[in-house]
Amino acid sequence: MARDPKYDILFTPVQIGPKTLRNRFYQVPHCIGAGSDKPGFQAAHRSIKAEGGWAGINTEYCSIHPESDDTHRLSARIWDKGDVHNLRAMTDHIHQFGALAGVEMWYGGAHAPCMESRATPRGPSQYASEFETLTYCREMDLSDIAMVQQYYVDAALRSRDAGFDIVYVYGAHSYLPLQFLSPYYNKRTDGYGGSFKNRARFWIETLEKVRAAVGNDCAIATRFAVDTLYGPGSVEVEEDGMRFVELADPLVDLWDVDVGDIAEWGEDAGPSRFYLQGHQVPWTRYIKQVAKKPVLGVGRYTDPEKMTEIVTKGYADIIGAARPSIADPFLPKKVEEGRVDDIRVCIGCNVCISRWEIGGPPMICTQNATAGEEYRRGWHPERFPKKGSEDSVLIVGAGPSGSECARVLMERGYTVHLYDTAEKIGGHLNSVVTLPGLGEWGYHRDYRETQIGKLVKKNKQSQVALGQKPMTAEAALTYGAEKIVIATGSSWNTDGTNCLTHDPIPGADASQPDQLTPEQVFSGKKPIGKRVVILNADTYFMAPSLAEKLASEGHEVTIVSGVHLANYMHFTLEYPNMMRRLHELHVEELGDHFCSKIEKGRLEIYNIWGDGSRRTYRGPGVFPRDANKTHRWLEFDSLILVTGRHSDDSLHRELNARQSEWEANGVKAVYLIGDAEAPRLIADATFTGHRVAREIEEANAQFPKAYKREVAIWGNPHSPGVNPEIEYES
Amino acid sequence: MKILIAIKQAIALDEDFEIRADGRDIEEDFFLPDLNEWDEYSLEEAMLIKERHADTPVEVVCVTIAPDSADEALRKCLAKGADRAIRVWDESMEGSDPVAIARALAAVAKKEAPDLFFAGVQSSDHAHGATGIAVAGFLGWAHSAVVARLDYTPGAKEVALKRELEGGLSQELRLPCPAVLTIQLGINKPRYASLRGMKLAAAKPIETLAPGDIGLATNDCGESGSLARVRRMYVPEKQRAQILAGDVAAQAKALAAIIREATGS
Numbered sequence: 001m002a003r004d005p006k007y008d009i010l011f012t013p014v015q016i017g018p019k020t021l022r023n024r025f026y027q028v029p030h031c032i033g034a035g036s037d038k039p040g041f042q043a044a045h046r047s048i049k050a051e052g053g054w055a056g057i058n059t060e061y062c063s064i065h066p067e068s069d070d071t072h073r074l075s076a077r078i079w080d081k082g083d084v085h086n087l088r089a090m091t092d093h094i095h096q097f098g099a100l101a102g103v104e105m106w107y108g109g110a111h112a113p114c115m116e117s118r119a120t121p122r123g124p125s126q127y128a129s130e131f132e133t134l135t136y137c138r139e140m141d142l143s144d145i146a147m148v149q150q151y152y153v154d155a156a157l158r159s160r161d162a163g164f165d166i167v168y169v170y171g172a173h174s175y176l177p178l179q180f181l182s183p184y185y186n187k188r189t190d191g192y193g194g195s196f197k198n199r200a201r202f203w204i205e206t207l208e209k210v211r212a213a214v215g216n217d218c219a220i221a222t223r224f225a226v227d228t229l230y231g232p233g234s235v236e237v238e239e240d241g242m243r244f245v246e247l248a249d250p251l252v253d254l255w256d257v258d259v260g261d262i263a264e265w266g267e268d269a270g271p272s273r274f275y276l277q278g279h280q281v282p283w284t285r286y287i288k289q290v291a292k293k294p295v296l297g298v299g300r301y302t303d304p305e306k307m308t309e310i311v312t313k314g315y316a317d318i319i320g321a322a323r324p325s326i327a328d329p330f331l332p333k334k335v336e337e338g339r340v341d342d343i344r345v346c347i348g349c350n351v352c353i354s355r356w357e358i359g360g361p362p363m364i365c366t367q368n369a370t371a372g373e374e375y376r377r378g379w380h381p382e383r384f385p386k387k388g389s390e391d392s393v394l395i396v397g398a399g400p401s402g403s404e405c406a407r408v409l410m411e412r413g414y415t416v417h418l419y420d421t422a423e424k425i426g427g428h429l430n431s432v433v434t435l436p437g438l439g440e441w442g443y444h445r446d447y448r449e450t451q452i453g454k455l456v457k458k459n460k461q462s463q464v465a466l467g468q469k470p471m472t473a474e475a476a477l478t479y480g481a482e483k484i485v486i487a488t489g490s491s492w493n494t495d496g497t498n499c500l501t502h503d504p505i506p507g508a509d510a511s512q513p514d515q516l517t518p519e520q521v522f523s524g525k526k527p528i529g530k531r532v533v534i535l536n537a538d539t540y541f542m543a544p545s546l547a548e549k550l551a552s553e554g555h556e557v558t559i560v561s562g563v564h565l566a567n568y569m570h571f572t573l574e575y576p577n578m579m580r581r582l583h584e585l586h587v588e589e590l591g592d593h594f595c596s597k598i599e600k601g602r603l604e605i606y607n608i609w610g611d612g613s614r615r616t617y618r619g620p621g622v623f624p625r626d627a628n629k630t631h632r633w634l635e636f637d638s639l640i641l642v643t644g645r646h647s648d649d650s651l652h653r654e655l656n657a658r659q660s661e662w663e664a665n666g667v668k669a670v671y672l673i674g675d676a677e678a679p680r681l682i683a684d685a686t687f688t689g690h691r692v693a694r695e696i697e698e699a700n701a702q703f704p705k706a707y708k709r710e711v712a713i714w715g716n717p718h719s720p721g722v723n724p725e726i727e728y729e730s
Numbered sequence: 731m732k733i734l735i736a737i738k739q740a741i742a743l744d745e746d747f748e749i750r751a752d753g754r755d756i757e758e759d760f761f762l763p764d765l766n767e768w769d770e771y772s773l774e775e776a777m778l779i780k781e782r783h784a785d786t787p788v789e790v791v792c793v794t795i796a797p798d799s800a801d802e803a804l805r806k807c808l809a810k811g812a813d814r815a816i817r818v819w820d821e822s823m824e825g826s827d828p829v830a831i832a833r834a835l836a837a838v839a840k841k842e843a844p845d846l847f848f849a850g851v852q853s854s855d856h857a858h859g860a861t862g863i864a865v866a867g868f869l870g871w872a873h874s875a876v877v878a879r880l881d882y883t884p885g886a887k888e889v890a891l892k893r894e895l896e897g898g899l900s901q902e903l904r905l906p907c908p909a910v911l912t913i914q915l916g917i918n919k920p921r922y923a924s925l926r927g928m929k930l931a932a933a934k935p936i937e938t939l940a941p942g943d944i945g946l947a948t949n950d951c952g953e954s955g956s957l958a959r960v961r962r963m964y965v966p967e968k969q970r971a972q973i974l975a976g977d978v979a980a981q982a983k984a985l986a987a988i989i990r991e992a993t994g995s
Contacts, residue, residue: 392925417925457762460802465922480926 001338007304009311014294014318017219017253019100019165021055024311025332026296028256029058029104030322031356032363032372035076038710039086044375047093049325053332057094058102061170064155066117068107074360075106078155082719084162091163102166103159105152107176110137111262122148124179124186131263149206156214167218169206172225174262177203181244184234200244207251221254227283228261237283246290255295256320259283266573272348273437274577277301285315296320302345304335326352327367330382341450344368345443351683354571366683367444369404369690376707387413388697394419394481396471396651399427400682401674401689402487403448408693410455416462423467425449427489431522435545473654477665484667485692486652490645490675492517498537498643500562500594507598508641514601515639518542529637533603534559535595536642539567543642544578551585559587560605562594596631603639606631645679671702731884732789733776734844736835737807739800740766740855754960765803768850770920772913776848777811779882786884789813791842795823795834801936808931809923816937822948823941827956832864837944839869847910851876866910873910878917
């Protein structure tokens with residue numbers, strides 16, 4: 001099918017300086033964990049989007065000098081010829097598909113802790129980073145300013161040599177140019193501080209110098225947080241925001257605008273829990289009023305309808321996207337081909353971002369299991385190798401893992417029967433999406449439901465059997481499948497078993513009328529009393545989400561947490577607003593407390609640090625610390641056990657126990673995937689289903705094939721002319 | 731004991747389709763064929779009788795009047811547990827209306843002599859709702875349409891059932907066997923075929939018969955054996971809809987005005 005003419009405007013080219021963007025789809029800079037050290041990963045992940053139709057594709061933030069070193073997080077770097085060589089792989093592969101490659105030149109100031117380089121970051125004034133603890137910068141004098149501006153120029157020249165078409169001076173997320181502009185950081189009294197013109201001077205001069213150096217060959221872009229959301233005293237869009245755009249407009253070819261800072265950059269990369277697509281428009285829409293150059297804005301745009309509205313209403317000229325381009329690298333192509341219902345819509349869970357926040361392991365995506373696997377595993381998001389055998393596959397469990405496994409096997413041409421007791425594809429996700437703010441997570445289920453629906457029509461031998469009786473080992477063995485994939489998921493523990501004691505909690509028993517697992521809360525069959533205690537030993541969303549749900553419904557909620565409540569939500573950028581939400585709803589948190597026993601209507605809690613700071617060997621049978629005397633009783637009407645999960649793997653165990661009967665029943669292999677193998681993130685459950693589907697012809701597909709590693713090779717210098725041997729100064 | 735089930739490979743359409751050059755049907759390229767939804771329920775009902783009374787052998791036989799493209803639907807029934815499948819066709823049957831199809835089905839029924847004959851209430855494509863009861867007319871057997879509950883012990887001389895009437899009413903009655911019943915959606919929960927069932931079905935034969943094999947003459951079949959024929963198929967023009975507000979009297983008055991305007995009376 002051809003594209004719907006109403007989307008035509010999204011496919012009109014835009015001139016940016018000496019370069020042309022072929023359409024309005026643009027992958028803004030975003031981290032992936034590749035940087036300049038994993039050039040294959042970098043080249044493959046970015047160029048897959050060029051193949052998928054994006055017009056411009058950028059690196060993540062790219063450090064211009066060792067003085068801006070973000071270790072323990074992972075940025076790209078363009079410090080030397082070695083980096084130029086490695087990033088060249090990215091630009092070459094992007095160019096093969098007719099897209100433009102951009103580099104986001106980054107200097108972090110005090111936000112870059114320089115843990116590798118041990119350099120001292122410089123800033124407009126000396127301040128302690130509100131983002132990176134224990135890091136101060138040194139205030140620049142005039143010669144420092146000239147020196148750092150030259151870093152930008154030198155990096156721009158290297159970028160041009162690396163084949164980049166678009167060169168950024170990055171001033172969003174509170175990085176250096178914005179630090180000069182914002183009085184929040186800039187306390188100077190010389191020509192670079194005080195008045196707006198003075199505060200803008202560093203950025204303007206840097207743009208002038210970079211433009212003079214590479215402006216004939218490259219488009220000059222700047223990324224600008226047009227409102228830092230701090231209110232008066234920093235950058236506000238209708239004040240310094242518009243003023244700066246007006247001033248700098250002649251020096252840029254492309255405006256890339258967003259909002260927020262770095263310490264709470266979830267206000268920019270807004271999780272779907274709190275923000276809808278286009279959530280930045282109330283701020284960024286002002287920019288087009290003053291910019292004569294093309295403007296691009298982000299806001300988790302996944303829907304071509306919304307994108308068209310953004311362009312036609314004049315809020316932006318170009319649709320910037322990071323997360324939607326990860327979830328579906330072929331989004332533009334699918335719009336172009338009239339296949340909008342095939343778009344793998346970003347669910348806004350921010351699990352991609354969580355990896356950067358953790359410190360830069362390879363990015364993962366809940367929706368797109370191939371994200372980050374393009375190079376090392378050779379996984380293309382839209383192309384699948386043809387099936388390697390005539391084996392038919394029974395998949396028990398249609399949750400995130402089972403449905404992904406089914407989809408990929410069907411794409412490969414296998415006959416697949418997907419079997420579940422539930423009436424709907426989605427597994428536990430169907431409950432999760434009923435939690436406050438998590439409705440969009442259902443796109444994960446919807447995508448698989450739609451695709452499997454289409455694939456089943458192509459192969460009448462394949463089938464989706466929902467609403468079925470629980471699969472028994474006997475039924476699975478005699479089902480007639482050569483391969484059986486068990487994707488039966490996991491459940492929350494009913495006996496309080498947790499990651500702290502690794503044992504049940506005495507008295508914890510979800511069969512009691514006043515104790516509930518999260519599943520029992522979802523089913524709504526057990527009445528929940530006024531005073532609710534959530535006993536938590538899980539570090540992700542379940543406890544805070546249930547607290548929000550129940551407090552919103554009028555319950556008095558106390559969370560007793562033996563682990564850092566919602567710790568993983570720091571990484572997904574959901575933490576700040578989650579805490580604000582719990583505060584608004586008067587949810588009490590008893591942190592660093594856990595539970596020793598439960599009786600009807602009360603639980604005994606204790607401070608987990610109450611066992612004495614002195615450790616002494618006291619002989620066998622005696623604890624090396626003092627007895628914990630902090631125990632006290634806490635009353636509840638209903639207790640919710642969010643202590644841990646366990647795999648529902650009994651079917652797999654039974655089938656394994658009957659391995660001697662496999663051959664007679666024509667069963668060649670049984671695999672265990674998703675939460676049924678080990679409870680995990682939805683992204684990881686999806687990945688295991690995808691992986692087994694890709695590798696099912698392997699001798700033992702239960703265990704992953706080796707992947708291509710990208711590591712430094714001993715004896716080879718990163719940059720030419722460097723002696724790779726050990727050599728000491730003498 | 732035997733149950734004979736009339737089944738149909740029904741056609742669904744996607745959003746985009748084209749009408750055939752002769753204007754009498756949809757272009758075959760746009761067909762999305764599948765077993766008629768109602769037939770899933772009649773087959774399941776037969777399978778339940780078979781399985782609930784394991785001591786009495788029950789043979790479940792499916793029959794369709796269609797070209798070999800319908801084998802897929804028959805194999806689906808075999809995969810779910812039907813014992814045999816029969817397909818009757820030759821070119822003379824092209825253009826058969828529900829009555830001509832029923833004549834052929836009745837002829838098969840005479841040959842097979844089942845205790846019960848099931849058909850779906852209607853097919854999901856043409857929705858005539860005529861074939862099953864027309865079979866009863868040809869056979870002169872007891873019959874009931876829109877059966878929503880069935881109670882039958884193999885070998886019994888009677889079948890007890892509940893059938894849907896209009897206006898939310900239903901009727902419970904007993905019929906002597908052999909009987910023709912048209913089965914309604916929701917009477918049971920149709921099963922899915924297992925992979926083993928599908929593999930076995932792929933190897934099972936489909937008995938193919940020509941009209942002559944069941945005693946039909948050429949003029950019993952196709953257009954010459956039909957009372958109705960399709961002259962033209964077309965996409966209806968988009969009409970307007972209007973919700974009439976007010977109480978019943980006001981709505982009736984408004985409706986009368988619309989009718990007067992439309993008929994010019």
